[in-house]
Amino acid sequence: MLGVAPRKKPTIFTREWRERRAEIQTLLQSYRKFREDLRRTSRNNSGSKLSRTQLHSKIIDSITADPELKKLVKPVPVGLVLGIMLGDSFYWRGELIAAGLHNHLEKSISVRESSGKKYAATIVDSGRYEDNLDNILNSPSFVYTGERSKDINRALSNNIIQELPVKVIAKVKEVNPVNELGYKFCYQGLYKVARQWVEHTETTRMVYKFQMVRMEDRDQYDPKWLN
Numbered sequence: 001m002l003g004v005a006p007r008k009k010p011t012i013f014t015r016e017w018r019e020r021r022a023e024i025q026t027l028l029q030s031y032r033k034f035r036e037d038l039r040r041t042s043r044n045n046s047g048s049k050l051s052r053t054q055l056h057s058k059i060i061d062s063i064t065a066d067p068e069l070k071k072l073v074k075p076v077p078v079g080l081v082l083g084i085m086l087g088d089s090f091y092w093r094g095e096l097i098a099a100g101l102h103n104h105l106e107k108s109i110s111v112r113e114s115s116g117k118k119y120a121a122t123i124v125d126s127g128r129y130e131d132n133l134d135n136i137l138n139s140p141s142f143v144y145t146g147e148r149s150k151d152i153n154r155a156l157s158n159n160i161i162q163e164l165p166v167k168v169i170a171k172v173k174e175v176n177p178v179n180e181l182g183y184k185f186c187y188q189g190l191y192k193v194a195r196q197w198v199e200h201t202e203t204t205r206m207v208y209k210f211q212m213v214r215m216e217d218r219d220q221y222d223p224k225w226l227n
Contacts, residue, residue, distance in 0.1 A: 023082035056094035079225035146208030165190035
């Protein structure tokens, strides 16, 4: 009796994935060009140089003001981002926005709403806890300290309930830095929010903690995480 040929495992690396990766490269190239142009010319209303946040906000505005580039900008999903691979690097937070990985220039967590509930989409660890960064880079898990916002902590709790992954991005030092501050943002992959608990500080404030566990490499590109 002839055996049945095994079914091929679904893959994320489709033509659509490759096309999206090319679009992201176009957005990043445009972002860097706008940045160079604006650095030389931009001033605020008082004539002073723009702050970093102001500068990158203007770059995002320039991208969304361009009809062709605006079509390439996608909202941040809960789960995988088409066209992004483990280890991909970005030089400014604004590039994370352009690539569809994050949606804030200053906040560390992106949240998406679906069917009336909020879920955590992305965590950007900017090194506020040094031991966290070491764990993100060298360990399969780390502890994320929640925000003062109840909505954000509830969003992370909802990820536990629905078993939805969170993208994690780490801010790391760069040996040959492209940006002037000597760092880059590196995509670390999808993590499960394994558990949560509450700790009390000396001022009796409640601090929410979340155990983040990196998914196995074989599961990082599973199409089921596409939303």
